[in-house]
């Protein structure tokens with residue numbers, strides 16, 4: 001699951017029994033050696049899909065972690081790029097990897113920006129937001145964007161019900177629900193809580209116009225549909 005430089009099973013267990021920001025503080029030094037860091041293939045496919053919508057001046061990576069999305073923004077934005085995350089440990093690592101970027105410790109549901117960015121991206125963090133939290137998240141991102149600005153994030157197609165991946169995801173979410181029913185603080189991370197239709201509805205309710213583009217470089221499902229789409233939400 002992770003490389004020899006990655007966290008041990010014990011370290012992962014301690015992380016999973018912490019709050020989300022504390023868990024990422026603990027994981028930060030080894031995060032880039034885990035499968036939780038967004039792979040370069042996804043970052044590159046996203047950058048390629050966004051390029052025709054540019055050029056962009058200022059970009060924001062929401063839930064930047066160690067800075068995976070800052071690389072995408074660096075390739076697309078002419079002026080300033082900034083990452084926001086609520087884990088101090090992850091921000092320290094992001095600063096080491098991207099000294100040119102601005103970094104701000106902030107909760108994505110209450111970003112301290114108004115009309116400041118042309119482009120916002122987010123990778124690998126959707127599962128940390130319950131459906132009921134999406135309105136606050138989307139409202140905060142929309143406020144951070146200038147009018148007409150773009151919020152982009154990849155979203156995977158649900159795996160077919162007959163696949164092992166479907167049952168693995170279901171099992172993970174079930175284990176997480178049990179963990180959160182019996183243990184405090186909660187660690188919110190679910191794989192199946194962001195279906196595209198509901199996400200689109202919530203984005204539109206927050207004032208975005210929504211389209212998607214297939215990220216075909218990331219492959220297709222047996223029925224020919226793309227494994228992954230990039231959601232493009234334009235602030236209206």
Ligand SMILES: C[S@@+](CC[C@H](N)C(=O)[O-])C[C@H]1O[C@@H](n2cnc3c(N)ncnc32)[C@H](O)[C@@H]1O
Pocket residue numbers: 020021024036037038062063064065066067068069084085086087090106107108109122123124125128
């Ligand atoms: C799986 S990591 C992804 C990091 C990076 N974006 C990537 O793709 O590699 C999720 C990140 O989201 C951050 N996060 C989760 N909930 C957050 C919130 N409400 N506000 C700010 N950051 C949050 C965590 O601290 C963590 O750094």
